[in-house]
Amino acid sequence: MTATAAPLRVLLVDDHAVVRTGFRMILEAAGIEVVGEAANGADAAASASALRPDVVCMDVQMPGVDGIEGTRRIVADETLDTAVVIVTTFDRDDYLFRALQAGASGFLLKNADPDDLVTAVRVAAAGDALLAPEVTRRVIARFASPPPAEPESSTPQPSPATAPASPSAAPAVIPDLTEREREVLALVGQALSNAEIAQRLYIGEATVKTHVSNVLQKLGARDRVAAVVYAHRHGLV
Incomplete structure (x- = not known):
């Protein structure tokens, strides 16, 4: 039983x-x-x-x-x-x-x-x-917006070819995540539940939960809200 x-x-x-x-x-x-x-x-x-x-x-x-x-x-x-x-x-x-x-x-x-x-x-x-x-x-607008520009200083700035990308221009590929984890993160960024992500990717809900847990750990994100913000900030959504 x-x-x-x-x-x-x-x-x-x-x-x-x-x-x-x-x-x-x-x-x-x-x-x-x-x-x-x-x-x-x-x-x-x-x-x-x-x-x-x-x-x-x-x-x-x-x-x-x-x-x-x-x-x-x-x-x-x-x-x-x-x-x-x-x-x-x-x-x-x-x-x-x-x-x-x-x-x-x-x-x-x-x-x-x-x-x-x-x-x-x-x-x-x-x-x-x-x-x-x-x-x-x-929430997305508050946390995903780029930080305010730094005030100008006399310190020489790097040339455009070597200057770091702004958050809004960050690459969509995040090296520390697997391809499947990037797919899951993108769907989390669309505010989909684990069940909805499972249906979208044709995988089990328990598998989705494992992927989400791995994503949060790798990103150093406290919770799912932080992952949503991260996905928007890095252009995955």
């Missing part, structure tokens, strides 16, 4: 009980177990340490310790293997970028469809990253 996989375990963090109740109903209807609730970032970190959920769904604006600091504390705890998905009402760039810098694996708006919440939890639990469609382009 084949063993049944254990359900994903989620901690809900929001200072509004009605929101937590709504999220609980959505997730439990999809077979995801809600193991606890918290109302601020400090309680979230403590509950995550005690309950060890697979994923934390974290609000941002909460009394006391907010969701950004709560995310930072959870991600910094090396004893945990827990992903954090930010779920907020506010479509603000400062929240978005601070959350990503704190180590969040996803950023979702509360006006998203219920299915999007379920998908975000499953994607984060699988070790992938997910951004709301509304914010994906802003």
Whole structure:
């Protein structure tokens, strides 16, 4: 008899009980177990340490310790293997970028469809990253744009023939990656999931996950969002 996989375990963090109740109903209807609730970032970190959920769904604006600091504390705890998905009402760039810098694996708006919440939890639990469609382009634009030009100085500059290429002119071929890994990176840059990449390349989803893991390691990228930025910056997308 084949063993049944254990359900994903989620901690809900929001200072509004009605929101937590709504999220609980959505997730439990999809077979995801809600193991606890918290109302601020400090309680979230403590509950995550005690309950060890697979994923934390974290609000941002909460009394006391907010969701950004709560995310930072959870991600910094090396004893945990827990992903954090930010779920907020506010479509603000400062929240978005601070959350990503704190180590969040996803950023979702509360006006998203219920299915999007379920998908975000499953994607984060699988070790992938997910951004709301509304914010994906802003992340790419923010991190993939070339750095500002250096001020002119009296130091002689290299001739055009020997000057290093700018990030926007970086070669599409990345020597440290295999041909298949470059293909996977290009598709990650298009914000495709592992399942979608598997269908596109006619390979198994587990194989895609291995390729993505190898790509992140070789690029020194912390997560999938960083890989998306890298792919755009190097002209793979």
